[in-house]
Structures are given as structure tokens and as C-alpha cells.
Amino acid sequence: MANDVWVYIEHKEGAVSPMSFELLGIGKQLAEGFGSNLCAFVIGAQVDDLAKEAGTYGASKVYAVEGDVFKDFRGEAYAKAAAALLEKYKPEIALFRATVMGTDVAAAAAAQLGFGLCTDTIGLAIDGGKVKMTRAAFGGNYSVSVVNEKAAPQIATVRPKAFAMPEKGAGSAEVVKESVAVSDADLATKVVEFIKSATSVNLVEADIIVSGGRGLGNDQGFAMLKELADLLGGAVGASRAAVDSEWIPYEHQVGQTGKTVKPKIYIACGISGAIQHLAGMRTSDCIVAINKDPDAPIFKAASFGIVGDYKDIVPKMIEKFKAKLNK
Amino acid sequence: MKIAVCLKQVPDTEAEIKWDIPKGALSRDGMDCITNPFDEFALEEALLTKENYDGEIVAVSMGPEGAKDVLRNALALTVDQVALCTDDAFAGSDTYATAYVLASAIKKVGDVDVVFCGKQSTDGNTGVVGAELAAILGFSQLTQVSKVRSVDAGGKKIVVERAIEGGIEVVEAKLPAVVSVIKGINEPRLPNLMGIRKASKMDIPQWSAGDLGVDTGKVGTAGASTKVVEIAVPPPRGAGEILKGEIEEIANTITDKLIDLKVIK
Numbered sequence: 001m002a003n004d005v006w007v008y009i010e011h012k013e014g015a016v017s018p019m020s021f022e023l024l025g026i027g028k029q030l031a032e033g034f035g036s037n038l039c040a041f042v043i044g045a046q047v048d049d050l051a052k053e054a055g056t057y058g059a060s061k062v063y064a065v066e067g068d069v070f071k072d073f074r075g076e077a078y079a080k081a082a083a084a085l086l087e088k089y090k091p092e093i094a095l096f097r098a099t100v101m102g103t104d105v106a107a108a109a110a111a112q113l114g115f116g117l118c119t120d121t122i123g124l125a126i127d128g129g130k131v132k133m134t135r136a137a138f139g140g141n142y143s144v145s146v147v148n149e150k151a152a153p154q155i156a157t158v159r160p161k162a163f164a165m166p167e168k169g170a171g172s173a174e175v176v177k178e179s180v181a182v183s184d185a186d187l188a189t190k191v192v193e194f195i196k197s198a199t200s201v202n203l204v205e206a207d208i209i210v211s212g213g214r215g216l217g218n219d220q221g222f223a224m225l226k227e228l229a230d231l232l233g234g235a236v237g238a239s240r241a242a243v244d245s246e247w248i249p250y251e252h253q254v255g256q257t258g259k260t261v262k263p264k265i266y267i268a269c270g271i272s273g274a275i276q277h278l279a280g281m282r283t284s285d286c287i288v289a290i291n292k293d294p295d296a297p298i299f300k301a302a303s304f305g306i307v308g309d310y311k312d313i314v315p316k317m318i319e320k321f322k323a324k325l326n327k
Numbered sequence: 328m329k330i331a332v333c334l335k336q337v338p339d340t341e342a343e344i345k346w347d348i349p350k351g352a353l354s355r356d357g358m359d360c361i362t363n364p365f366d367e368f369a370l371e372e373a374l375l376t377k378e379n380y381d382g383e384i385v386a387v388s389m390g391p392e393g394a395k396d397v398l399r400n401a402l403a404l405t406v407d408q409v410a411l412c413t414d415d416a417f418a419g420s421d422t423y424a425t426a427y428v429l430a431s432a433i434k435k436v437g438d439v440d441v442v443f444c445g446k447q448s449t450d451g452n453t454g455v456v457g458a459e460l461a462a463i464l465g466f467s468q469l470t471q472v473s474k475v476r477s478v479d480a481g482g483k484k485i486v487v488e489r490a491i492e493g494g495i496e497v498v499e500a501k502l503p504a505v506v507s508v509i510k511g512i513n514e515p516r517l518p519n520l521m522g523i524r525k526a527s528k529m530d531i532p533q534w535s536a537g538d539l540g541v542d543t544g545k546v547g548t549a550g551a552s553t554k555v556v557e558i559a560v561p562p563p564r565g566a567g568e569i570l571k572g573e574i575e576e577i578a579n580t581i582t583d584k585l586i587d588l589k590v591i592k
């Protein structure tokens with residue numbers, strides 16, 4: 001229906017985390033603003049459970065496309081299915097998570113429909129009957145709002161954690177099964193293998209990140225940060241300088257040319273706070289900066305600043321946390 | 328093998344950003360510009376592919392006249408052919424329009440087996456042009472590529488590794504393909520003096536909307552469907568608190584404050 005708000009439910013071979021449903025929260029607000037329905041859509045080999053779960057997070061209708069061809073995640077197959085649904089129902093806006101998978105589907109679907117999209121969106125608000133989509137530009141020094149004036153639906157990929165998780169309730173959704181003609185013969189890609197990362201860093205989803213920079217001095221510093229991160233149930237991040245020094249792999253890099261993160265707590269150790277690093281973490285809820293230089297720019301972005309050597313402070317923090325958290 | 332590479336010119340991140348507010352676009356006059364850092368990896372991958380499998384490389388860019396510089400740099404690195412897609416009608420394009428113009432250029436080049444792009448630009452920063460380009464051309468869409476394992480132009484097949492959430496996905500795809508590469512896939516080389524000197528004298532062909540057969544109703548400020556409606560400076564983060572005292576005391580305070588946030592389980 002026109003004006004409906006659609007949220008794409010992301011999964012990996014049927015497996016979801018609660019985060020897969022996070023956009024149903026902002027989706028609900030928008031649907032209420034339009035007086036329309038909040039719908040979810042999901043594509044996969046078997047999606048009944050996902051569809052049901054979307055109902056508990058507030059979707060009133062779930063459009064489901066099933067088929068063996070969707071067993072592995074393949075952007076092109078998923079995008080074909082997504083584009084077909086969006087073309088058929090023309091909702092007001094379709095929201096995807098700004099993850100690798102979400103972006104693959106959203107970008108290709110938008111291109112198949114023939115228009116642009118807003119990526120890594122951090123603000124969504126109804127303005128003049130359309131959703132105004134806001135994204136950060138130039139390291140977060142500016143924000144830019146875009147509207148797709150010509151086409152329906154508008155498409156946005158939304159930065160993980162930019163909006164609050166919806167409450168899980170007792171709701172249930174009507175499931176509408178859709179069939180879309182996508183066959184293996186139409187597809188040009190095949191997943192040969194998935195090599196699970198040994199470190200399995202999921203920086204983007206982490207609520208707590210302990211990050212290190214050149215100031216750590218060597219890779220041993222990261223062992224110390226890892227101890228703190230593990231204690232807090234968090235992940236380890238890094239500045240580019242630390243990655244370039246080969247103290248830690250690139251997948252840990254935060255910043256303009258690394259990952260954009262928005263944890264609840266970001267602890268920056270030995271990081272100066274260059275604009276390109278800030279670009280990736282400045283919207284974190286609480287930033288703690290530990291740096292021996294009182295003039296380091298990171299302190300301007302920090303909620304709490306500690307001037308000193310991380311080698312003195314981090315072990316003390318570990319000691320105190322252990323005592324206070326009974327670990 | 329015919330290899331294409333898409334190179335975007337972007338303002339140097341150190342440069343002061345100037346906006347053309349009425350147009351909702353960047354004003355690129357007088358800004359120091361560089362090749363988009365991710366595109367240096369794309370260019371290097373194109374050069375490596377050529378060296379490993381033989382072939383020719385065509386570098387394309389869409390942008391104003393000044394974007395010639397990025398193509399000249401590519402020529403200095405021994406790219407075989409370059410083309411600058413430039414037309415007043417292109418100014419203010421959205422991602423779809425950009426991908427559409429680049430797709431038209433790839434079609435004009437003809438018989439391209441593989442197109443290399445960067446993961447994202449450092450100015451527009453959307454990270455979707457590669458995927459859109461693949462969708463428009465009907466080429467295989469390979470994003471987030473951290474390694475190209477093999478390219479077989481005869482067998483029309485490419486095998487790549489993609490860095491996705493939680494690990495590395497190995498994908499085999501039919502050629503032609505659009506491959507968007509991430510940082511770390513290779514070590515971009517620098518041009519040598521001789522290359523630079525040679526490139527400085529070379530002519531950079533320019534392709535207009537007419538040359539490309541582009542429908543101007545779909546591009547530029549007028550045609551693009553996605554419009555920038557507002558540019559704002561977000562409020563600065565409130566000034567934080569510097570914790571003072573002995574290390575013992577600081578560690579006590581900070582751990583209390585963090586525990587109070589009720590995030591740590």
C-alpha cells in the first residue's frame with residue numbers, strides 16, 4: 001500500500017540476531033507518522049520463523065520470498081527479489097541495514113528500479129509528506145539530508161545502532177508469501193566457501209569497543225586492550241596508524257577508511273583523534289579517551305578524558321572492573 | 328583481457344570543504360584534489376591483473392575538467408587508455424546517475440571483462456556505485472573484495488574473496504564482473520618520473536553526454552532523483568570531563584561511571 005513503511009530483515013542462512021530487527025523501531029515511528037502499516041520483508045530458503053519473529057517486534061505484515069536459490073546469501077539474487085517486491089507494492093520507503101549484506105541488496109535493487117538511495121542514514125524524519133533521510137558527510141563535520149523526489153519507494157540503508165531497538169512483544173504479523181521468478185540459471189555468482197574469521201570481530205554490532213592507536217607502541221598493547229574488552233564483553237578496535245604498523249588486522253580499523261561504529265562505550269587508548277578516526281566513532285554514546293598528551297584532539301570528542309600512560313591506566317581499570325563486576 | 332577501472336577525483340581530506348549550497352553539491356573550485364584513496368587499490372589491482380594475465384586497461388572517470396589529473400596519474404602508471412566523462416549535464420548527479428554514466432562509458436569501451444572500483448569515495452562516501460554499476464550493466468556484482476584469486480577471461484570466470492560480516496566469503500562468478508575492492512588488497516605503487524613526464528604530454532579524451540548516448544533527463548541536478556535538500560553542521564559533542572587525581576582514584580571513578588551506564592553485563 002502506498003505510504004507503508006517496509007523494513008528488510010537481514011539474516012545469514014536463516015540465522016538472525018535481535019539486531020536484524022532493529023529497524024522495526026524507527027519503522028514503526030514513521031508508519032505511525034504516515035498513519036500506515038509497518039511491514040517487514042524477508043528473503044531466504046526458509047523464512048517462516050523469521051517472519052513470525054518480525055511480528056513480535058511490531059511488523060503487522062511480513063512479505064516473504066522463499067526458494068532454494070536463496071539458500072546462500074547472494075546480493076544479486078536477493079536484490080532481484082527485493083526489487084520485484086518493491087516494484088509491485090511501491091511502499092513509501094524501504095529500510096535496509098547499512099551492513100555489507102544490506103548494502104548489496106539495497107544498492108542493486110535501487111539500480112534495478114532506476115534510482116539512487118541514501119546510504120548509512122543516521123536520521124529519518126517525515127517532512128512535507130516524504131521521509132527526509134540524513135547522513136553524515138566529511139567525517140561527521142556536516143550532515144546532509146536527501147530526498148528521492150521522483151520515485152517510490154525511497155530506499156535507505158541505515159547505520160546500525162543509529163536508532164533504538166524496538167521492544168519485543170506478543171504481536172504477530174500476517175505473512176504474505178510472494179513468489180519471484182529467480183533461478184540459478186539467471187545468476188552469475190556462486191558462493192564456494194565461507195571462511196569464518198578466527199577473531200570474529202563484529203565491531204559494528206558491539207556495544208563496547210576498546211580501541212588502540214599508535215600510542216600503544218607495539219602489538220603487546222593490543223593484548224592488554226583485548227583483556228579489557230573481553231572482561232567487558234566488548235570488541236577491539238584500532239586506528240589506521242596501528243593497522244599500518246601491522247599490530248592488528250585491517251578488519252579492526254575504525255574511521256573514514258575503516259568501519260563506522262556507534263557503540264554505547266568507546267574507549268580510545270593512545271589515539272590522537274584525527275578527523276578520519278573521529279569520522280568512524282564520534283557518534284558513540286560515551287567516549288573515554290586515554291592519552292598522555294593533554295592537548296590531543298581526541299579529548300574534544302571525549303565524554304571522559306584521562307591524561308596519562310595507557311600502560312598505567314588500563315591495568316588499573318582491569319583490576320577495578322574485576323573487583324566491581326565480581327569477575 | 329579488457330580491464331576497466333573507475334577512478335574518482337575527491338577533495339583532499341585535509342582541504343577545507345566548500346559547499347555550493349543552492350545546488351546541494353560540493354564546490355570543487357580551488358580545492359586540492361586527489362585520487363579517491365580506495366581507487367588507488369582498484370587501479371593497482373587492474374595493473375596486477377594485466378601483469379598476471381595480459382590485457383589492456385582503460386581508466387574512466389566522471390567529473391569536471393580538473394578530474395583529468397587522476398587519469399594522468401593513471402597514465403603515468405602505464406594504463407593503456409583513459410577517458411574523462413565530462414558534461415555540464417552531469418553536475419549534481421546522484422549515485423544512480425553516476426553509475427549510469429559510468430556504465431555508458433564501459434559500454435562505449437566495449438568487450439570489458441572486468442571493471443575494478445573502489446569500495447567507496449571519501450567525499451560522497453555512499454559506497455554503492457560499484458553495485459549499481461553491476462546492476463545496470465548486468466555484470467556480476469562483487470563488492471568488498473579483499474583478494475582476487477583468479478581471473479579466467481577465456482573461461483569467463485573470476486574467483487574472489489569478499490570480507491563480509493564474520494569472515495571471508497569465496498565467490499566464483501561469471502565474467503564480465505564489477506569488482507569493488509577494499510583497502511589492503513594490495514600495495515598501490517607510485518608512478519616513476521619517466522611515467523609522469525610521458526603522461527604529462529598525453530591527450531586525455533573527453534566524452535560528453537552525446538558521445539556516451541546518455542539520456543540527460545536522467546542525470547545531473549535536473550535529472551537525478553535523489554536530491555540534497557539540506558546541509559547542516561551537527562551540534563558539537565558537549566565538552567567532556569577530564570578526570571584528575573591519582574591513577575588509583577581515576578581508575579575508580581571511570582569504572583564507576585562506566586558501570587553506571589548499565590551497558591556492561
Ligand SMILES: Cc1cc2nc3c(=O)[nH]c(=O)nc-3n(C[C@H](O)[C@H](O)[C@H](O)COP(=O)(O)OP(=O)(O)OC[C@H]3O[C@@H](n4cnc5c(N)ncnc54)[C@H](O)[C@@H]3O)c2cc1C
Nearest residue numbers: 213214215239240241255256257258270271272277292310
Ligand atoms: C584519506 C585518509 C583516510 C584515513 N582513514 C583513517 C581511518 O579510517 N582510521 C584512522 O584511524 N585513521 C585514518 N587516517 C589516518 C589519520 O589521519 C591519522 O593518521 C590516524 O588516525 C592516527 O592514528 P593514531 O591516533 O593511532 O596515531 P597518532 O596520531 O600518532 O597518535 C598517537 C597518540 O598516542 C598518544 N600516546 C603515545 N604514547 C602513549 C601512551 N603510552 N599512553 C597513552 N597515549 C599515548 C600520543 O599522545 C598521540 O596522541 C586516514 C588518513 C587519510 C589521509
Ligand SMILES: Cc1cc2nc3c(=O)[nH]c(=O)nc-3n(C[C@H](O)[C@H](O)[C@H](O)COP(=O)(O)OP(=O)(O)OC[C@H]3O[C@@H](n4cnc5c(N)ncnc54)[C@H](O)[C@@H]3O)c2cc1C
Nearest residue numbers: 116137333389421422444445447448451452453454455456
Ligand atoms: C556529501 C554528499 C552526500 C551525498 N549523498 C548522496 C546520497 O545519499 N545518495 C545519492 O544517490 N547520492 C549522494 N551524493 C552524490 C554522490 O556522491 C555522487 O553521485 C557521486 O558521484 C557518486 O557517489 P560516491 O561518491 O558516493 O561513490 P561511491 O559509491 O562511494 O564510490 C564507489 C566507487 O565507484 C567509483 N566511482 C564513484 N564515482 C565515480 C566517478 N565520478 N568517476 C569514476 N568512478 C567513480 C569509484 O571506483 C569509487 O571508489 C552525495 C554527494 C555528497 C558530496
